[in-house]
Amino acid sequence: MLETLLPILIFAALALAVLGAVRRIRLWRQGRPARVAILGGLAAMPRRYLIDLHHVVARDKVMSNTHVATAGGFVSAAALMILVHGLGFDTPLLGGLLLAASTVMFAGSLFVARRRLDPPARLSRGPWMRLPKSLLAFSLGVFLITLPTIGVLPPGFSQGAGHWLLALVLAALVTWGLGEMFFGMTWGGPMKHAFAGALHLAFHRRPERFSSKNGHAGRSTGLKALNLENPEAPLGVETPVDFTWNQRLGFDACVQCGRCEAVCPAFAAGQPLNPKKLIQDMVIGMVGGSDAAYAGSPYPGKPLGEHHGDPQGPIVARQGKALVDAETLWSCTTCRACVEECPMMIEHVDAIVDMRRFLTLEHGNTPNKGAEVLDNLIATDNPGGFDPGSRLHWAADLDLPLMSDVKQVDVLLWLGDGAFDMRNQRTLRALVKVLRAAGVDFAVLGNEERDSGDVARRLGDEATFQSLARRNIATLSQYRFLRIVTCDPHSFHVLGNEYGELGGNYTVSHHSTYIAELHDAGRLAFAPWKGGKVTYHDPCYLGRYNGEYEAPRNVLKALGIDVAEMGRSGFRSRCCGGGGGAPITDIPGKQRIPDMRMNDVRETGAELVAVGCPQCTAMLEGVVDTPAEVRDIAELVADALVLESDSGRSKHRNQPAFEEVT
Known part of the structure; x- marks a missing residue:
C-alpha cells in the first residue's frame, strides 16, 4: 500500500508547492522593479545561508x-x-x-518543541505553535517508512489486515509533514520563511552585506537615494506595491522570532512601534486583510484588529483605518538594532524611511517640530534656524584656520551643527586642543559648512538632503585634504557613506578613531587617569552603522581607564533615542529611551559615562537625576594631555604632510 501511496503523496505535494511558488513570486513581482543578479544571486545563496545568516543565528548557540x-x-x-x-x-x-537525516531532524525538532512549551514573549504564537508537531510528524514518519529499505522491516510489511492500520497511520504522518513542509512552504504557514528566506538571501536589497569568496562581509548602511530628476519616479512608498519586489520578498522571509522586537528601543519605551509587527503588516498589505490574526506582540497601545490594508491602498491613510499609523513610523530612531539582530537580514529601516519619504514629500506630514526643522534647514542650512554666519562665534579666540585661506590641509575638521550648541562647543574646543597638541595640519570650512543633511534624510525629506549634500560637495571640491574628521557620528556616516552616490567620495574618520591613530603614532601623551569608574556608550551611527567599536575603547584604555561595560554594549548597545529625528517628532511612550539608557549606566556603578556623539551627549545629559556625569572622549583626552612644557618631549609642529587624494 505505502509503496503505491508514497509517490503519489510526494509528487502531489511537490506539484502544489510549485503552484504556490508561482503564485507567491507573482505576488512579490507586483512591486516596483529592482536590479538583481539572478544567476549570481542564486549561486551565492548557499554561502550566504551557511555563513552570513548563521553568523547572526550563532549568537544564540542553542x-x-x-x-x-x-x-x-x-x-x-x-x-x-x-x-x-x-x-x-x-x-x-x-x-x-x-x-x-530524519533522525537528526527529529532531534532538532525536540528542541524546537521544548522551546515552544513556554515560549519567550517575543516569539509569535498562533500557527507557529503547531510547527514542532509538524516537524516531529515529518521526521518520524519518514524514519518509519524508510526502515524496510535497510531490512529492519520486510518490504511487504504494510500488507495484511493488521498492517493496513499501521500503513494508514504512517501515511497520515507523512501527509501531515508534507502538508506543512512542502505545501505550507509556498502557500502560507510557519515554513513560508524557508522558501522566501532562501530567495531573499539570493536577491537581497543590499548584496554587499554578504561575505565574498575571501570571507569578508561588507557593511551597507547608507540609505539609497531617490531619483528626484525623473518626474515619473515615486517619492517614497505610499502603497504596498510601491516597494521594490525584492523588498516585498524580504518581508515574506520574516520568521517572527522577535529578535528585532527584543532590542527595539521604541518598543521598550512603550512607543507604538514593534519592528516585527511592522514587517508582518507589510505582508498583510501584499495580500490584503486586517491584523486580527497576528499572533505576536502588538504595537504598544494599539489593539489588534483595528488596522486594515490592501495591495493598492495607502499604507498610512490620512483619514479612516489604515494598515499602519503614522506615529508608528515616526517612533523609529533608525538605530538599526532590529537589522543587526535579524537572522533573515531584513532591512526594516529602509522600509520605514521609504514610507516616511512619502509622508514628508507628498503630504508634508511630519509631526511636532518636524516641519519647523525642515523649514530651518531650507532657510538657514541648519536645523536650529541659527544665523549661518554665527557658526564660528564659539571659536572667536581660537584663531581656527579656514579652508578658504589655506586651500589644502591634511585634515578638514567638520564641525557639524553642534557648532551652534553651547554644550557641544566644549567638545569642539577640546578636540581643537587635541589636534594642536598633536601638531595636526587642519582647517575648518567655517561659514561655508552646511548641515550634512542627516536629519532631513531620516525625516524623509530627500529633496532637502540632496540639496544640502550637493552644495557641500561643491564646496569641498574647491579644496584639497587627506581626510575629514568629525566628532559627530551622524555627519561621519552621511559624509562617508551617503555622499558617494551623489558624487562626493571622501575618507572620513570619527574623532575617536583619529585620536587613537595619533596616540599610536606617538603624537599624544596622557597623564594617568585618576577619576572613578567609567563606562562607555556606543553611538548607533558609529557602532552598528560603521562597525567602529574598538577605537573609542582603545583611547579610553590609553587614558588608563578600565571600561565597565554595560549589559548592552557593542553591537547590542541601547540607542540613546537621539537618532532618526526622534527628538523632533517626539512620539510619546510609557518612558523615555535615554532614561532607560541611563539605567543601564546606573547598573554598572559608573561615575562617568564616556560618549562620542553630540546627540548622545544631549539625550543622556537631559535625564533627570542622572547617575553619572556625561563627557565626550575628546574632553577626557584634552584634560589628560601631557604637553611639551610638562614632559619635555619634542612637540609636533603644524607642518603639512599633504598628499593629494585621488
Missing part, C-alpha cells in the same frame, strides 16, 4: 545548533525521500542516509 539540525536534517531528508520513496531508488545506502 538555537543555532537546533536550526542546523532541524533545517539541515529536513533539506537532506526531503531530497533523499524524493529519491528513495518518490523515484524508487530504495538502496540500503540511500535508505541509511535517509534514516540518519
Whole structure:
C-alpha cells in the first residue's frame, strides 16, 4: 500500500508547492522593479545561508545548533525521500542516509518543541505553535517508512489486515509533514520563511552585506537615494506595491522570532512601534486583510484588529483605518538594532524611511517640530534656524584656520551643527586642543559648512538632503585634504557613506578613531587617569552603522581607564533615542529611551559615562537625576594631555604632510 501511496503523496505535494511558488513570486513581482543578479544571486545563496545568516543565528548557540539540525536534517531528508520513496531508488545506502537525516531532524525538532512549551514573549504564537508537531510528524514518519529499505522491516510489511492500520497511520504522518513542509512552504504557514528566506538571501536589497569568496562581509548602511530628476519616479512608498519586489520578498522571509522586537528601543519605551509587527503588516498589505490574526506582540497601545490594508491602498491613510499609523513610523530612531539582530537580514529601516519619504514629500506630514526643522534647514542650512554666519562665534579666540585661506590641509575638521550648541562647543574646543597638541595640519570650512543633511534624510525629506549634500560637495571640491574628521557620528556616516552616490567620495574618520591613530603614532601623551569608574556608550551611527567599536575603547584604555561595560554594549548597545529625528517628532511612550539608557549606566556603578556623539551627549545629559556625569572622549583626552612644557618631549609642529587624494 505505502509503496503505491508514497509517490503519489510526494509528487502531489511537490506539484502544489510549485503552484504556490508561482503564485507567491507573482505576488512579490507586483512591486516596483529592482536590479538583481539572478544567476549570481542564486549561486551565492548557499554561502550566504551557511555563513552570513548563521553568523547572526550563532549568537544564540542553542538555537543555532537546533536550526542546523532541524533545517539541515529536513533539506537532506526531503531530497533523499524524493529519491528513495518518490523515484524508487530504495538502496540500503540511500535508505541509511535517509534514516540518519530524519533522525537528526527529529532531534532538532525536540528542541524546537521544548522551546515552544513556554515560549519567550517575543516569539509569535498562533500557527507557529503547531510547527514542532509538524516537524516531529515529518521526521518520524519518514524514519518509519524508510526502515524496510535497510531490512529492519520486510518490504511487504504494510500488507495484511493488521498492517493496513499501521500503513494508514504512517501515511497520515507523512501527509501531515508534507502538508506543512512542502505545501505550507509556498502557500502560507510557519515554513513560508524557508522558501522566501532562501530567495531573499539570493536577491537581497543590499548584496554587499554578504561575505565574498575571501570571507569578508561588507557593511551597507547608507540609505539609497531617490531619483528626484525623473518626474515619473515615486517619492517614497505610499502603497504596498510601491516597494521594490525584492523588498516585498524580504518581508515574506520574516520568521517572527522577535529578535528585532527584543532590542527595539521604541518598543521598550512603550512607543507604538514593534519592528516585527511592522514587517508582518507589510505582508498583510501584499495580500490584503486586517491584523486580527497576528499572533505576536502588538504595537504598544494599539489593539489588534483595528488596522486594515490592501495591495493598492495607502499604507498610512490620512483619514479612516489604515494598515499602519503614522506615529508608528515616526517612533523609529533608525538605530538599526532590529537589522543587526535579524537572522533573515531584513532591512526594516529602509522600509520605514521609504514610507516616511512619502509622508514628508507628498503630504508634508511630519509631526511636532518636524516641519519647523525642515523649514530651518531650507532657510538657514541648519536645523536650529541659527544665523549661518554665527557658526564660528564659539571659536572667536581660537584663531581656527579656514579652508578658504589655506586651500589644502591634511585634515578638514567638520564641525557639524553642534557648532551652534553651547554644550557641544566644549567638545569642539577640546578636540581643537587635541589636534594642536598633536601638531595636526587642519582647517575648518567655517561659514561655508552646511548641515550634512542627516536629519532631513531620516525625516524623509530627500529633496532637502540632496540639496544640502550637493552644495557641500561643491564646496569641498574647491579644496584639497587627506581626510575629514568629525566628532559627530551622524555627519561621519552621511559624509562617508551617503555622499558617494551623489558624487562626493571622501575618507572620513570619527574623532575617536583619529585620536587613537595619533596616540599610536606617538603624537599624544596622557597623564594617568585618576577619576572613578567609567563606562562607555556606543553611538548607533558609529557602532552598528560603521562597525567602529574598538577605537573609542582603545583611547579610553590609553587614558588608563578600565571600561565597565554595560549589559548592552557593542553591537547590542541601547540607542540613546537621539537618532532618526526622534527628538523632533517626539512620539510619546510609557518612558523615555535615554532614561532607560541611563539605567543601564546606573547598573554598572559608573561615575562617568564616556560618549562620542553630540546627540548622545544631549539625550543622556537631559535625564533627570542622572547617575553619572556625561563627557565626550575628546574632553577626557584634552584634560589628560601631557604637553611639551610638562614632559619635555619634542612637540609636533603644524607642518603639512599633504598628499593629494585621488
